[in-house]
Amino acid sequence: MIRVVATGTFDILHPGHLYYLEESRRLGDELSVIVARDANVKHKPRPILPEAQRLRMVQALRPVDHALLGDLHDMFRPIAEIRPDIITLGFNQHFDEERLQQKLRDRGLDADVVRIPGYPGSLASSSKIIERILNTRGPASPNGPVGEE
Numbered sequence: 626m627i628r629v630v631a632t633g634t635f636d637i638l639h640p641g642h643l644y645y646l647e648e649s650r651r652l653g654d655e656l657s658v659i660v661a662r663d664a665n666v667k668h669k670p671r672p673i674l675p676e677a678q679r680l681r682m683v684q685a686l687r688p689v690d691h692a693l694l695g696d697l698h699d700m701f702r703p704i705a706e707i708r709p710d711i712i713t714l715g716f717n718q719h720f721d722e723e724r725l726q727q728k729l730r731d732r733g734l735d736a737d738v739v740r741i742p743g744y745p746g747s748l749a750s751s752s753k754i755i756e757r758i759l760n761t762r763g764p765a766s767p768n769g770p771v772g773e774e
């Protein structure tokens with residue numbers, strides 16, 4: 626039984642998320658997904674959707690066997706509980722594979738870290754979808770919010 630763990634924020638789902646999770650699941654027999662806590666998303670604007678909603682949607686995706694909210698303080702705690710054989714990183718996740726692998730070893734965890742490539746498409750990105758909404762429906766757009774002068 627090969628256990629795989631994937632991680633991410635998953636704010637506003639798109640085909641890039643699905644591709645990352647499908648490719649992660651293909652590497653093993655069981656895929657667990659750790660969804661980032663609202664309070665821990667500090668490297669970019671806070672998610673639009675609250676963590677419980679992001680979790681519920683990830684849980685419903687076909688490649689996903691289990692989904693859980695991450696720990697608030699220690700990112701290695703869920704990993705220590707799941708004990709995966711493989712941890713996948715998405716193409717734009719800001720972790721260095723070797724440093725992460727070393728930190729895992731330091732904690733007595735011997736998962737392999739595998740980088741999954743990107744899925745093409747200008748709207749395969751939560752931030753690009755938000756940008757498009759603002760450009761096409763925001764107050765300054767030609768189709769700005771209905772009912773506003």
Ligand SMILES: Cc1cc2nc3c(=O)[nH]c(=O)nc-3n(C[C@H](O)[C@H](O)[C@H](O)COP(=O)(O)O)c2cc1C
Pocket residue numbers: 632633634635659660661662663665666694695696697699700701702703704712715717718719720
């Ligand atoms: C091995 C690993 C474990 C993680 N565990 C947690 C966690 O327990 N709690 C959490 O809030 N974020 C955790 N994260 C971070 C997020 O799930 C996510 O990867 C990070 O916020 C980068 O988000 P993005 O790629 O969605 O932008 C973990 C990331 C990795 C690589």
Ligand SMILES: Nc1ncnc2c1ncn2[C@@H]1O[C@H](COP(=O)(O)OP(=O)(O)OP(=O)(O)O)[C@@H](O)[C@H]1O
Pocket residue numbers: 632633634635636640641642644645669714715716717718742743744745749750751752753
């Ligand atoms: N187009 C894509 N192709 C492959 N993997 C992707 C793609 N978009 C996101 N992922 C992966 O899905 C996981 C969750 O991504 P995340 O929630 O950061 O979405 P995002 O669309 O990259 O967000 P943002 O645009 O705000 O950076 C990460 O591992 C990320 O690398």
